[in-house]
Amino acid sequence: MAIAQREAVENDGATPGSAPAEPYLRIIGITKMFGSFTALREVSFDIFEGELICFLGPSGCGKTTLLRAIAGLDLQTAGQIEQAGRDISALPPDQLDFGIVFQSYALFPNLTIYKNIAYGLENRHMNRAAIDERVAELIALVGLEGEERKYPAQLSGGQQQRVALARALATSPGLLLLDEPLSALDARVRIHLRHEIRELQRRLGVTTVMVTHDQEEALTMADRIVVMNRGVIEQIGTPVEIYREPANAFVADFIGTMNFLSATALGGGRVRVGEIELDCAGRGTAGNNEVVTVSFRPEDVAVRGVEPGQANSFEVRIEDIEFQGSFVRARLGQDGLGDQTLFADFSINVVRDLGIAPETTLRIALPPGRIHIFPAGQ
Amino acid sequence: MTATTPTDSVALAGGRIRPKLGRDDWLMRGAMVLVSVALFVVLVLPLYSMLSKSFEDHDGNFIGLANYAEYVDTPALFYSIQNSLTISVVATVIVITLAFLGAYALTRTCIPFKSVFKTVALVPILAPSLLPAISLIYLFGNQGMIKGALMGNSIYGPIGIVIGASFWTFPHAMIIMTTALSIADGRLYEAAAALGTSKMRTFFTVTLPGAKYGIISAIFVVFTLVITDFGVPKVIGGQYNVLATDIYKQVIGQQNFEMGAVVSVVLLIPAVLAFVVDRIVQRKQVALLTARAVPYEPKPDKLRDGLMLGFCILLSVFILGILGVAAYASFVAFWPYNLSLGFSNYQFDIMDGGGWDAYYNSIRMAIYTAVIGTVFIFFTAYLVEKGRGFDRGRTIIHFLAILPLAVPGMVLGLSYIFFFNHPDNPLNFIYGTMAILVLCTVAHFYTVSHLTAVTALKQMDAEFESVSASLKVPFYRTFTRVTVPVCLPAILDISIYLFVNAMTTVSAVVFLYSTDATLASVAVLNMDDAGDIAPAAAMAMMIVYTAAAVRLLHGLMTRGILRRTQAWRYRDSNSDES
Numbered sequence: 043m044a045i046a047q048r049e050a051v052e053n054d055g056a057t058p059g060s061a062p063a064e065p066y067l068r069i070i071g072i073t074k075m076f077g078s079f080t081a082l083r084e085v086s087f088d089i090f091e092g093e094l095i096c097f098l099g100p101s102g103c104g105k106t107t108l109l110r111a112i113a114g115l116d117l118q119t120a121g122q123i124e125q126a127g128r129d130i131s132a133l134p135p136d137q138l139d140f141g142i143v144f145q146s147y148a149l150f151p152n153l154t155i156y157k158n159i160a161y162g163l164e165n166r167h168m169n170r171a172a173i174d175e176r177v178a179e180l181i182a183l184v185g186l187e188g189e190e191r192k193y194p195a196q197l198s199g200g201q202q203q204r205v206a207l208a209r210a211l212a213t214s215p216g217l218l219l220l221d222e223p224l225s226a227l228d229a230r231v232r233i234h235l236r237h238e239i240r241e242l243q244r245r246l247g248v249t250t251v252m253v254t255h256d257q258e259e260a261l262t263m264a265d266r267i268v269v270m271n272r273g274v275i276e277q278i279g280t281p282v283e284i285y286r287e288p289a290n291a292f293v294a295d296f297i298g299t300m301n302f303l304s305a306t307a308l309g310g311g312r313v314r315v316g317e318i319e320l321d322c323a324g325r326g327t328a329g330n331n332e333v334v335t336v337s338f339r340p341e342d343v344a345v346r347g348v349e350p351g352q353a354n355s356f357e358v359r360i361e362d363i364e365f366q367g368s369f370v371r372a373r374l375g376q377d378g379l380g381d382q383t384l385f386a387d388f389s390i391n392v393v394r395d396l397g398i399a400p401e402t403t404l405r406i407a408l409p410p411g412r413i414h415i416f417p418a419g420q
Numbered sequence: 421m422t423a424t425t426p427t428d429s430v431a432l433a434g435g436r437i438r439p440k441l442g443r444d445d446w447l448m449r450g451a452m453v454l455v456s457v458a459l460f461v462v463l464v465l466p467l468y469s470m471l472s473k474s475f476e477d478h479d480g481n482f483i484g485l486a487n488y489a490e491y492v493d494t495p496a497l498f499y500s501i502q503n504s505l506t507i508s509v510v511a512t513v514i515v516i517t518l519a520f521l522g523a524y525a526l527t528r529t530c531i532p533f534k535s536v537f538k539t540v541a542l543v544p545i546l547a548p549s550l551l552p553a554i555s556l557i558y559l560f561g562n563q564g565m566i567k568g569a570l571m572g573n574s575i576y577g578p579i580g581i582v583i584g585a586s587f588w589t590f591p592h593a594m595i596i597m598t599t600a601l602s603i604a605d606g607r608l609y610e611a612a613a614a615l616g617t618s619k620m621r622t623f624f625t626v627t628l629p630g631a632k633y634g635i636i637s638a639i640f641v642v643f644t645l646v647i648t649d650f651g652v653p654k655v656i657g658g659q660y661n662v663l664a665t666d667i668y669k670q671v672i673g674q675q676n677f678e679m680g681a682v683v684s685v686v687l688l689i690p691a692v693l694a695f696v697v698d699r700i701v702q703r704k705q706v707a708l709l710t711a712r713a714v715p716y717e718p719k720p721d722k723l724r725d726g727l728m729l730g731f732c733i734l735l736s737v738f739i740l741g742i743l744g745v746a747a748y749a750s751f752v753a754f755w756p757y758n759l760s761l762g763f764s765n766y767q768f769d770i771m772d773g774g775g776w777d778a779y780y781n782s783i784r785m786a787i788y789t790a791v792i793g794t795v796f797i798f799f800t801a802y803l804v805e806k807g808r809g810f811d812r813g814r815t816i817i818h819f820l821a822i823l824p825l826a827v828p829g830m831v832l833g834l835s836y837i838f839f840f841n842h843p844d845n846p847l848n849f850i851y852g853t854m855a856i857l858v859l860c861t862v863a864h865f866y867t868v869s870h871l872t873a874v875t876a877l878k879q880m881d882a883e884f885e886s887v888s889a890s891l892k893v894p895f896y897r898t899f900t901r902v903t904v905p906v907c908l909p910a911i912l913d914i915s916i917y918l919f920v921n922a923m924t925t926v927s928a929v930v931f932l933y934s935t936d937a938t939l940a941s942v943a944v945l946n947m948d949d950a951g952d953i954a955p956a957a958a959m960a961m962m963i964v965y966t967a968a969a970v971r972l973l974h975g976l977m978t979r980g981i982l983r984r985t986q987a988w989r990y991r992d993s994n995s996d997e998s
Contacts, residue, residue, distance in 0.1 A: 115886050117439050134442035135889035142890045148883035152905045162891030213891060 064127065066091040066249050067112070067217065072121035074107050074273075081107045082118065083273045094243050094250045096260035099270035100296070105253045106221060108270075112251065113219055114138050126216060141210030145222040147202050149194040155181075155205050156190040162213045180208040183242065200231040207239070211246070218243070220252040224259060236263055257297050261285065269293050291416040294337050301384045304418065305336040313415065317378035320354050323410035333418040340371060342412040343386035345396065348405045355407035358384075360400050363393075372398065374406065444895050445809055452810050452817065455800045459820040461847070462863045466835035467827065473838050474681035487682045497666060497679075501686065504662040507578055508647040508690075511585040515593050515642045516635065518586070522735055523597035525728035527604075528627070530720040532729070538598075540736040543743060545591045546967035548924040548941045549651030551960040552587035554953060555745040556580050556656055563756050565745075576658030584652035587742055589645045593638040600634020601627075604716035633702065640698040644691050648828030650927040651941075655948050663687040664927070667830045671837075671931065681838070684831040695826035743964070750958035765958040773947040773955070774938035779962055782940035785857050786922035786970075793862035793869065794915040797821075801873035802903060806885050818874075825867035829927030836860050837931050852934035864928045865921045869914040876910030877903070908981065916974045920967045 065088030074082040082104045089095050097105035110116040112123060114135040122131045130138055149158050159180055163173045181187055184204035194202055203223060210218060223239070224232045240263045243250050254260050260267045261281040269276045269284060269292075276296075277289040288294035291302070305313040309330045311322050320336065348355050358374040361383060370393055375383045386406065388398055398404065441449070477483045491497050522541055526534050544552070559565050560575035573579055604627075612622045628635075650664040657665055663683055671680040751761040769775040804818045824832070836859075840851045850856045880903065888898040904911065926941040933942050940963050947956040 113886070113890065115889075117437055120436055132437050132440045134440065134445055135886065136442045136444055136892050136894075137440075138890075140890055142887065144881075144883045144887070146881050146883060148881045148887045150884065150902045152902060161888075162893060165891070165893045165897070209887075210890070215890075 065089060066093075066126055067251075068122075068124040069108070069112070070122040070124070072108065072111060072118045072123070074104070074111060074116070075119045080273050082111070084121070085270075085273075085275055086121075087268060087275065087278055089249060089251065091249050092247045093265045094240065094252065094263060096264035096267045097251065097253045097270055098257060098260040098264075098267050098296075099255065099276075101255060102272075103270040104273040105255075105268075105270050109219055109221055109251060109253045112217075113140055113142055139215050140217040140219050141213065141215035142219040143203075143206045143210050143221065143223045145225055147194075147206040147226075149202055149205055149209075151194055154191050154193055155186065155197070158194065158205055159208045159212055161209060166213070176212065180212055183211070184208045198231075199227050200235055203227065203235060207242070211248070216249065218248045218250040220250065222253055222255070225254070225256065232259075239263065261297070269296065271296070288414065291335060291337065294414060294416070299340055299385070299387075300337050301340060303336045303379075303382050303384060305334050305415075307332045307334050307415070316376075316380045316382065318356050318376070320408060320413060321410045322413045322415055335416045335418050337414045337416060338408055338412050340385040340387040341369075342409060343374075343384070344407040344409060345386070345388060345392060345398075345404060348407045350405065352407050354410060354413075355405055357403055357405050359403050360398060362400050363398070370398070374404070439809075441809075444889065448803065448807050448895060449810055451799075452803050452807060452813055455796075455803060456813060456817055456820070458796070459800075459817065462859050463820055463823060463827075463866075466832070466839035469838040469842070470681050470684055470831065470835035473678060474685050476678060478678065487678050491679065491682045491686070496661065497683065500661045500663050500666050500683075503578070503660055504647050504664075504687075505690075507581045507585065507653075507662065508643050510578075511582045511589065511646045512639055512643045514582065515586050515589050516639055518735065519590060519593035519597045519638060520631075520635065521728070521731055522594055523601045525732050526598055527601040528716070528718050529725050529728045530718050531725050531732060533732075537732045537736060540739055541594045542591045543739055544588045546920060546924070546971065547588065547743065547746075547964045548926055548944060548960055549584070549588045549649050550655050550926060550941065550944045550948065550956070551746050551964065552584040552742050553580065553652045553655035554749070554944075554948065554957045554960060555742045556584055557953065558745050558749045558755065558957075574658070576656055577660040580656035580658075581653050581660065581662070584656055585646045585649060587739070588649075588652070589642045590739070592645060593642050596634050596638040596641065597631070600631040600637075604630055606714040606716040609716055633704075636701050637698060640694040644694045644826075644828075647690055648687060648830065648927070650830055650930065651945070654945060664828070664830050667834060668930065671834060677834075677838070680834055684828075684834050687828055688826075688831055691828050691831075692826045746957045746964075747961050749954055750961045752954065755954060765954040766962075768943070768955060768959060771947060771952055771955050772950055773943035773952070773959070774940075775943075778938045778943040779940045779959065781854070781937055782923055782963070783966065785854060785861065785939060786919045788854065788858045789861045789922040790915040790919040792858060793865070793918045794911060796862065797866060797869045797914060798873045798904075798907070798911055799899075801870050801877060802899060805874055805877040806880075806903070808885070821870040822867055824863055824865070827864075829864050829925060830931075832860060832864055833928035833931035836928075852932075852937070854937050856932050857929050857937065857939070858922075860928050860932055861922045861925060862918070864925065865918055869917060872910055872914050872917070873907070876907045880906060909978065912974065912978050912981070916971060919970055919974075923963050923967050923970075 067089040069088070070086050072082050072085045073080065085104075085108060097108060099105050107116065111118040114130070114133050114137075117132065122129060124130065125139065150161065153161070156177055159177050160173050163176055168176070177190070181190060184207055186201060186204055186208070189197065189201065194205065197205065203226075207223075220239075224235055227235065236259060252260075252263065261284075264281055266278060266280055267284050268278050271292050277284060277293045279287075279289075284293060284297055288297065288300075294300045295302070303315050305315040305320070307313050307330065308319070313320050313322055313334060313336055315336055322336075356376065356378070358376045361373040361375050363373075364371045366387075369387045369389050372386050372388060373383050374386055388396075392398065396404070439445075474487055475482055475484060477486070522537070525531055526538055531537075556575055557564070557580075560567055560570050560580070564575070570579070575583075608626050608630075609622065612626055617625070647662075648664060650668060653660070653662045653665045654668065661669075663686060667680050667683045667687065670676045670683060749755060750765050751763070752758075753760045753762055753764055768779070774781070800817060800821065804814050804821070807814055827835075836856060839845065840847055840856055842848065850859070884898060884902060885895060888895065924941060926945055929939055930942055930945065933939055938946075940959055944956045944959045944963070947953070947959065
């Protein structure tokens with residue numbers, strides 16, 4: 043589990059020091075019930091200072107519930123939350139140290155951009171000059187110079203998003219909470235802001251929790267991802283870990299694209315799919331003749347320079363090809379696989395060089411190290 | 421391991437978390453308690469004392485259902501139920517039919533002058549319900565201008581009540597129907613036309629079902645208004661007794677408070693029933709308009725548009741005619757013997773009924789009601805809609821706020837006598853003062869104001885309060901800096917609604933005014949009672965002029981305030997991406 047390297051420059055709420063030994067935010071056994079429905083079930087993990095953590099999962103998985111529990115907006119039914127060593131489990135939001143950006147931004151429509159950003163500052167007995175200075179600093183930080191006197195409705199969605207971010211950061215909170223901050227934006231603006239928020243977060247070193255259902259967003263932005271499903275944590279890890287080594291079939295299926303084939307375990311790290319035997323490099327230590335699920339990513343299917351006799355190589359028939367832009371996704375079948383087919387992604391180069399076309403055959407290989415074995419029926 | 425299996429004993433082993441309350445929470449909860457107490461005092465306790473009174477004898481002993489038995493055995497009283505139901509059903513049928521046609525003309529045809537017709541249709545709201553009755557007497561009474569038109573039938577009785585009630589309930593039905601009919605998905609009509617459906621069939625399969633809930637709602641509103649109205653039958657009912665006038669006669673005429681309470685309970689039943697059924701029906705309503713709906717735009721149709729234009733003209737002539745007759749009558753020296761015009765009928769000070777003081781009292785009462793009522797109602801709606809904690813308490817407050825819609829004004833007024841005039845009540849001192857008139861009027865017209873406020877609050881982002889809390893800004897600051905300015909149009913609507921109703925209402929306050937604080941609407945009633953019908957018309961017209969003037973002023977003010985404070989609503993250009 044990687045800990046984000048900190049480049050903390052001006053984090054007011056943070057403790058000084060280099061290697062964070064103590065977690066900044068501790069989530070300990072959080073359970074949230076709505077009547078008889080369990081939205082969160084004994085969720086526990088730590089967040090370290092300066093990290094950007096993404097809660098990722100399908101809708102209804104409990105990720106927003108968890109964020110709202112951390113913010114003190116919807117109290118958890120049981121469990122403890124500690125922030126910087128302080129037990130904040132039962133505190134109302136106005137006694138907590140965080141800034142928050144909602145999906146809707148919740149900008150005050152009747153206040154100018156300046157007043158929106160200054161909203162939290164005006165309550166702190168700061169003098170006018172100090173507020174002006176801080177607001178100017180924040181406006182520059184999010185690149186909205188010259189827009190101070192406009193009203194939110196006069197800004198584009200992306201600009202409104204930045205105002206919300208500046209407002210949340212104005213009081214220099216120790217923790218920044220982002221609830222689906224980009225989902226209301228156009229795809230193009232979203233990608234741009236993704237990068238911008240990440241840069242800003244690194245620069246300020248503010249510990250950040252972001253809720254998203256968009257795996258691409260989580261993979262590109264997060265130091266670590268908490269994958270959630272039906273109120274429990276399925277896996278915590280860096281984007282690379284989550285993608286490369288999914289802990290279970292849910293994570294494998296939810297993140298990226300995955301082939302799932304039903305197979306029989308043969309022992310000794312080998313499985314049989316239909317009539318084809320595969321070497322799984324010692325993974326999946328299931329016992330003999332147990333039914334398992336074999337999975338691998340379409341882009342891991344090797345096709346260039348595959349020799350007959352090479353490990354896990356076999357002939358396949360190309361059933362059809364779907365053009366995806368920079369690559370094609372081919373559906374491959376073989377008599378030995380029975381009804382099961384598998385998908386493989388080939389770059390346009392490969393398609394051209396090897397003359398890949400429907401109704402032709404091809405020799406492919408599945409690299410043993412890239413095959414995952416999960417218990418069947420997940 | 422699914423999230424729904426109940427293994428909660430394990431999960432909650434560490435103990436349920438109890439929230440620690442911040443200063444905001446304490447303030448908010450304190451406000452909720454205060455508001456609940458206030459609503460209990462102005463609503464629940466008076467109604468309770470009215471109910472218990474109906475089970476007591478003159479000396480306050482509990483006598484069970486004896487009063488009710490006496491009521492059933494007194495034919496003069498018992499027949500009123502039938503009378504009330506008859507006129508309510510007839511008036512409802514007439515008003516719903518006319519209002520549907522009127523709303524149809526405004527929303528589904530291409531007739532000219534729609535805004536003129538719409539304004540005229542809403543005029544009756546500005547008049548007390550006594551006014552149409554007075555006009556009808558001038559038109560069809562014993563010395564009426566066009567008495568012959570009734571072909572020997574008397575206007576004093578069911579005919580007069582039905583016409584008068586139809587006049588003043590019409591705008592209420594019209595507003596609901598216009599809203600219901602203006603919500604139409606043009607795609608449905610295109611689909612019907614593409615399938616070759618006849619216009620008649622389209623009307624019955626698309627138009628009517630779409631407006632169904634609006635029509636049902638309008639039926640209940642009109643029925644309740646007519647059956648609980650006191651002004652029209654009081655002036656023109658003659659010997660035809662209805663429930664609302666019975667309460668008045670029992671209490672004011674015979675000082676039989678217990679029987680008044682019994683009739684009140686009887687009157688409460690249809691009102692509550694209509695209220696409950698309407699609530700159930702409305703709950704079934706689903707959003708007819710999806711985001712992708714295309715607004716319906718009527719296409720010209722000579723025959724239909726011609727007929728509808730004729731209908732609208734007739735309707736407007738009728739409404740303006742009724743109003744015009746009252747205005748004319750107020751200037752005539754002595755109908756029908758001396759037709760010279762002048763202001764002699766406006767010399768209220770030389771007549772019984774309260775004089776000009778009554779008029780000024782009404783204005784003061786309307787202003788207090790508008791200001792105090794708006795502040796209290798809006799803040800309470802805010803607590804219900806945006807408050808944190810006390811979920812059950814907030815549901816109760818919301819219920820209490822909806823309740824007044826089911827309580828007829830006569831019943832509320834009588835309840836106030838029983839409750840506030842009780843010698844042991846520490847609030848006894850407000851009896852007979854301006855304060856009790858204001859309290860009662862706010863309570864009487866609470867529901868519509870509350871729903872207006874709730875609708876406006878619901879349109880605000882649900883996270884404003886969360887953001888404020890995260891910025892450690894107390895809730896009352898966000899309330900004054902954001903919530904109130906954003907909801908200003910709705911707040912102004914509530915205040916004008918309260919003002920106009922406080923000016924025109926007579927039913928609740930007729931029991932509560934004192935001789936040193938009488939009201940214009942009550943003066944109309946009393947002058948009419950004393951036979952001074954022309955001055956009564958004059959005072960009724962003063963109410964209309966005032967309500968109209970304030971309405972106009974309100975319109976101008978709203979526009980001015982909106983232009984100054986709501987600049988943020990209008991986005992000018994300049995919204996480049998990224």
